[in-house]
Amino acid sequence: MAERLEKDGFHLSRTGRTLPILLLRAREQVMERFRPMLAAHDVTEQQWRVMRVLMETEAMDASELAARASVLAPSLSRILKTLDQRGLITTRKDEKDGRRTLVALTPGGSDFIKSVAPKSAAIYAEIEELLGQDRIETLLDELEALIETLSKGR
Amino acid sequence: MAERLEKDGFHLSRTGRTLPILLLRAREQVMERFRPMLAAHDVTEQQWRVMRVLMETEAMDASELAARASVLAPSLSRILKTLDQRGLITTRKDEKDGRRTLVALTPGGSDFIKSVAPKSAAIYAEIEELLGQDRIETLLDELEALIETLSKGR
């Protein structure tokens, strides 16, 4: 049973020991290690994520891209505009369905990722060394289970 | 060992199976359950967090408040301005140290939290029921360990 605060007749979990806060702080600690690298290459975390997803699977429509990169549609619209202006991606209309926007990396975008990827991998390896790969895998499994359970549960 | 992508001579962990993404998605799934309640009371997630922290320990300076609520100082400045205008908190200068701003809930702010807290607790209870308290505690422990390790590790 989680520790509780009992005060003035109401109770709440201690703020510092709740899923929302600890998930936020954990993510913050992880991202802190990537931030200098991302800043050095003048890309935001979200822009990097979008390009990485595109690298994994050539072209795709904006909806799928948003879902895979965990970015909301309005944010993606702005991000794509920025990346397009920088020549890192291109967009075109889907000829089968005029509503969809197909997005793809340009050769320059692909080169960009390939040049930065080793640094990203190195940082992730540092984290793996600090935490231990087993513990990370366990944690990833539990996070996936949480996501699965909450996304379906009632 | 984490699964890897090998493509064009570079490799990265699969985007969908990394700490940054899964921590983000897990938090998103959790928050999704609180959002309707927060919106119904016209407070943002961060505003709610700030007030909850204030409820736990009467008054405190802005720096400590920011740290406990996991909000950056610039965001906190804006949040405090908003909450002050709504009459939910008050601020005053620390007489011992003129640089510090002391923040406290107003009686109205305290009442607000007490009135909303039961709904928040009910939602958290739902989540506990879906996931199981044991698994949540385990997850919270692992997240705390991750935070501890990464915040100190080199």
Place this chain on the structure above:
DNA sequence: TCCCGTTGATTAACATGTTAACTGAATCGG
């Protein structure tokens, strides 16, 4: 074919995240 509800995407409006610059207050060293 035409109407209409749905869907993919963008835009708008406001709040927060993020970094840097800036202000005022406290502190340290000479």
Place this chain on the structure above:
DNA sequence: CCGATTCAGTTAACATGTTAATCAACGGGA
């Protein structure tokens, strides 16, 4: 006591999060 430095907080500027509104393209049914 003073000047330089450090510290707490705010402001600025830009990017993203979040919800709602908007718009064009689809698609089904009368």
